[in-house]
Amino acid sequence: TIKILMDTDPGIDDAAALTMAINDPNIDLKLITTVAGNVTVDKTTINALKIVRFFNQDIPVAAGAEQPLFKDFEDAARIHGASGMPGYEFPTDLPTPLHKTAVEALHDEIMASADPITLVPTGSYTNIALLFSEYPEVKSHIDRIVAMGGALGKGNMTSAAEFNVFTDPDAAAIVYKSGIPIVMVGLDITMKALLTHDSIQELPKISETGKMLHDIIINDGDNSDAGIAMHDVNTIFYLLHPEAIKTEDMWIDVVTDGPAIGETVGDIRGAYHDGKTNAKVSVDIDAAAFNKWFLEEVRAIKN
Ligand code: BDR
Ligand code: CA
Numbered sequence: 001t002i003k004i005l006m007d008t009d010p011g012i013d014d015a016a017a018l019t020m021a022i023n024d025p026n027i028d029l030k031l032i033t034t035v036a037g038n039v040t041v042d043k044t045t046i047n048a049l050k051i052v053r054f055f056n057q058d059i060p061v062a063a064g065a066e067q068p069l070f071k072d073f074e075d076a077a078r079i080h081g082a083s084g085m086p087g088y089e090f091p092t093d094l095p096t097p098l099h100k101t102a103v104e105a106l107h108d109e110i111m112a113s114a115d116p117i118t119l120v121p122t123g124s125y126t127n128i129a130l131l132f133s134e135y136p137e138v139k140s141h142i143d144r145i146v147a148m149g150g151a152l153g154k155g156n157m158t159s160a161a162e163f164n165v166f167t168d169p170d171a172a173a174i175v176y177k178s179g180i181p182i183v184m185v186g187l188d189i190t191m192k193a194l195l196t197h198d199s200i201q202e203l204p205k206i207s208e209t210g211k212m213l214h215d216i217i218i219n220d221g222d223n224s225d226a227g228i229a230m231h232d233v234n235t236i237f238y239l240l241h242p243e244a245i246k247t248e249d250m251w252i253d254v255v256t257d258g259p260a261i262g263e264t265v266g267d268i269r270g271a272y273h274d275g276k277t278n279a280k281v282s283v284d285i286d287a288a289a290f291n292k293w294f295l296e297e298v299r300a301i302k303n
Contacts, residue, residue: 009037009123033102064102150264161262194227
């Protein structure tokens with residue numbers, strides 16, 4: 001099994017990513033930390049707890065940063081709704097979050113682990129950047145970071161920037177300079193592997209889990225006739241099926257100000273960084289395989 005910690009801002013696609021990570025037997029999700037992003041951190045924390053409660057798990061949840069390191073916080077409630085996870089009535093008797101911050105919880109979990117750990121951020125990277133500055137010793141205990149965010153091509157917040165990196169570009173710059181191997185799961189593949197409307201219509205026929213996913217996914221403000229992007233779920237798909245995603249090694253720099261703020265600049269020609277690389281960048285995906293896998297994952301969940 002792959003031991004992971006997820007840092008997340010649920011968020012419709014985050015909720016789907018958590019669903020897969022919680023239930024897939026090949027993944028061992030040890031900790032969920034939350035961050036401000038799609039909505040404020042009090043809401044992303046409640047949403048993470050709702051998913052944990054829905055599956056009757058006791059995976060700990062720790063609340064993290066309320067705002068980016070330096071930049072002003074701007075949410076994405078226009079896409080994910082005021083609550084961040086609209087459309088389904090979750091149980092209201094939620095577990096309580098840990099009495100420690102995301103940074104403390106991440107530090108404790110990483111340092112206590114005997115096995116290599118994969119960090120999976122699906123929101124902005126504020127907590128991770130704070131973790132690295134406060135506890136640099138954790139870095140050598142992290143195997144890799146598989147992060148949703150960024151784009152070589154066009155952004156979804158500005159022409160240049162993807163939302164998670166745009167939200168906290170200074171944090172993203174710290175993470176890309178950390179020296180830890182990073183897999184960039186960006187818009188170049190997530191906008192290709194849309195969950196089709198046919199797949200979405202299948203979901204409620206499968207189970208209550210399928211209905212829950214269906215009911216929240218159809219509220220995603222960013223949809224088209226071709227389907228709905230499940231950005232964050234691609235991180236979990238990559239962990240389980242790396243063969244379905246093509247990556248290229250390159251150096252990623254993050255732009256931290258000016259009109260391209262939040263852009264992830266890939267040194268595609270190897271010219272700027274003399275062929276040195278800091279990331280595996282996802283450049284292509286088998287979209288049909290993603291849809292098939294998504295439904296199979298939901299079918300394999302008991303409730
Ligand atoms: C990213 O932005 C958020 O709105 C999604 O949850 C995803 O993490 C896509 O750009
Ligand atoms: Ca997210």
